[in-house]
Amino acid sequence: MKSKDIISQEVGAPIPNYTAHAVSVTLPTWEANVGYEEGQEWVVNKMNSGYPRFFIHSWIQELSNLLELSYGKDGERCMIFPTYKIAKSCRKFIKEKTLLSNCNVRILQLSTPSPTQGEDESIRIETNFSVVYFPSSEYPLAKQYWQHAGQGISSRMGEYILSELKPKLLELSEHNSKDLQQKQKAKNKTSRRSSSLRSSSSTATAVTEKEYSTFIEERFGRNLDLRFNKEARIILQKRISTKINEADDNQKNKLSKDDVYLFPSGMASIFNAHQAILLSFPERAAKQKSVCFGFPYVDTLNILKKWGQGVHFYGFGDDDSLLELERKLETGELQILTLVCECPSNPLLKTPDLIKIWELSRFYNFTVVVDETVGNFLNIHVLPYCDILVSSLTKVFSGDSNVMAGSLVLNPSSEHYQILKQTLDEELYEPESFWAEDAIYLERNSRDFESRSSRINENAMAAVKLFQETPLIKNIYYPFLSPTRKHYDALKTPKGGYGGLISIVFANENDARCFFNEVKLSKGPSLGTNFTLCSPYVILAYFQELDEVEKWGIDRNLIRISIGLEDRSELIDTFQKALKVVKEQHDALEE
CATH class of the missing domain: 3.40.640.10 (Type I PLP-dependent aspartate aminotransferase-like (Major domain))
Structure with missing residues (x-):
């Protein structure tokens, strides 16, 4: 696997490149991660992708807008779930947590058409889904459920529903509004860029990504029946x-x-x-x-x-x-x-x-x-x-x-x-x-989970050895090095290793920032990817609770590295080049 095929250094770009349903997003510098958490426009306005429980995909956003315009009442927002039972769970959560004395939360059940006689069943499937409508003031609560429970519709499901129902929904929305553009403009002012979502993904970008994604997936035989x-x-x-x-x-x-x-x-x-x-x-x-x-x-x-x-x-x-x-x-x-x-x-x-x-x-x-x-x-x-x-x-x-x-x-x-x-x-x-x-x-x-896991284990051990030889790093967190290794070894399988996740903490905050900004690897949330992925994890996950998490030994400058399948010598060379820059900067500041 060549790193250049994966790596993007453009804020907000999907990881991997040109992947319409990517589950990670590029935040290439320490400053970009802080900017994302602070809601700075130079970051959030470029977010065309994101981890799906935190960032609602552009196709789901578009579908939600159409469902609000077609079936929503004034002042309502909605969220989409794959089953009625899950929608009821979301409704219960909102009604239990709301501060409103009278909070009307309703559920609409819809479905896409089933294949008719003679149609290609390989590309069409009847799909049922449920839409939870709630007062717009309760959107943060609904978003909490989406994030914590992890049961919202997937971006692929949203894409499919949109492809099947968009003409009908457009017709309904036009019928329900004498001035659709005016209503849409009013909705957009309050809709998709809340502080908890921080997204501004565009449909145009999603369409472009879909074209690339379709090409890549067809090339590798991944459009399946x-x-x-x-x-x-x-x-x-x-x-x-x-x-x-x-x-x-x-x-x-x-x-x-x-x-x-x-x-x-x-x-x-x-x-x-x-x-x-x-x-x-x-x-x-x-x-x-x-x-x-x-x-x-x-x-x-x-x-x-x-x-x-x-x-x-x-x-x-x-x-x-x-x-x-x-x-x-x-x-x-x-x-x-x-x-x-x-x-x-x-x-x-x-x-x-x-x-x-x-x-x-x-x-x-x-x-x-x-x-x-x-x-x-x-x-x-x-x-x-x-x-x-x-x-x-x-x-x-x-x-x-x-x-x-x-x-x-x-x-x-x-x-x-x-x-x-x-x-x-x-x-x-x-x-x-x-x-x-x-x-x-x-x-x-x-299908190749086993061979990939083994290679990741080996690459991770090589990276750990390098970090152990780096005096600027004060802590390396890895199961093999942990004081709790005896508990891990008691569970380890005969062919098992110590995994691909490593956390490192530099002795100096400036060194941590320098390393993260310099290392030429993919940078974004998630882990376990086939390519190495870096993140200033604590900044991204606990930005509002940095002092609190430090009480539990979680350093705010911790960098989490999920090791991938790259050629081992190439990966180690990438780390060494970044560490060299860190040392040069560190020495210059010491003089």
């Missing part, structure tokens, strides 16, 4: 269950594909895991809080805070924290519903003592949910030590950075297996929430 979407889902479930089973020949109860659930994003998997526990144990859920063990990705903590009774936060996630938790459980000071953790944690790459946590959970009767996105189930085998295993398939499982997805896996050996499975199957899980075309793309992308 929509009729195969059910088969693609089954293959994905079997691929995941088979790889997990291979990690443990002694596993008593082998994992079935039916224990693997697919969702439209990794956060949707976490959200549904938490919902499954709340619904499965209602009496305890009404009284007991959850535990978040270790410093997690931001929206995991948001889910635990905003649904259920709240959360006890053990942000250090180390052995001392576990001893403190055990003491409180033993004395009865705490009775908890569930414990949620990452393995390893993001961004400090700490591995919790899952074996001990599992023992405590069986004794004190709480469930365990583990997010193994960073480790991935080829490197570590954690299913025996949790009730529910969740992962973002958007990351290394896909690799191509062009599709969002998540998985939820039930442990068939868990004493809570039957009740959790019943809850998921009867009350929560809807296969159609994961859009057909996304399933097809994910199946295609993940």
Whole structure:
């Protein structure tokens, strides 16, 4: 893979280049990341792409505008979800959190046409979706649900619906407004550039990207038949269950594909895991809080805070924290519903003592949910030590950075297996929430998951060795170097490595900025991509809470690097060139 085929240094451009459904976006300098967080126009006005839970894709924006004009009432905004059940969940969240004394939230169910006789079923599929309408003042609440729960329609689903319904929606909107242009102008003043969204993507740009995307996808044989979407889902479930089973020949109860659930994003998997526990144990859920063990990705903590009774936060996630938790459980000071953790944690790459946590959970009767996105189930085998295993398939499982997805896996050996499975199957899980075309793309992308994961592990170890030799770097966070390595090694599979995610902290803030600005790699959010991706992670994820997160050992100048598949010597050379510039600048300032 040639870096020049991926890298963009243009603010707001998709990563990879010319990818209409890219899940990352270029923020090429430290200043651009700060500007994005501060809402500075020189950044936000160029944002033509973004991580989909934070940035609503231009096709979804256009579809939302048309649905507001066609079916909306005065002062209403809308959001689009793939099923009625998810739309009801969003409506419930808005009505519970609103400060309005009378907040009218309504749901409209719509569908695209099914193929008629003689039409090509390979490119047309009947698609049902639901639209939640709410007062425009409550848009920030709706956006919170979109971001935290991760269950909004995907950009591919939005593109498909738009292609099928746009003429009808235009006709309806013209009928409902004597002066469509005037109404649209008025809506645009208050619509798409809120502080929480910070986007100004244009349809024209999206069309241009679509042309490039179509060319690239056809060139690589990735325009696949929509009729195969059910088969693609089954293959994905079997691929995941088979790889997990291979990690443990002694596993008593082998994992079935039916224990693997697919969702439209990794956060949707976490959200549904938490919902499954709340619904499965209602009496305890009404009284007991959850535990978040270790410093997690931001929206995991948001889910635990905003649904259920709240959360006890053990942000250090180390052995001392576990001893403190055990003491409180033993004395009865705490009775908890569930414990949620990452393995390893993001961004400090700490591995919790899952074996001990599992023992405590069986004794004190709480469930365990583990997010193994960073480790991935080829490197570590954690299913025996949790009730529910969740992962973002958007990351290394896909690799191509062009599709969002998540998985939820039930442990068939868990004493809570039957009740959790019943809850998921009867009350929560809807296969159609994961859009057909996304399933097809994910199946295609993940065929070489195993070989890619292995190469990423090897590249990452080489990068870590280089950083260890760099005196200007004061901290390197990586499972192999972590004080918690013994816990990681206890979970590591025979062929597993230590993953592709590395976090580094320079001793000097100016050195961190210089390195990030100089390194000639893709720069944007996300991880697990086939190409190396850098981000000033703490600035981007916690800009409003920098002082707070530092209490948990999270340095504001931390740079997170997700290692990719580049030629190893080329990758190391890229890092060395940036480090050389850093040293030259550092020495000049010291003189």
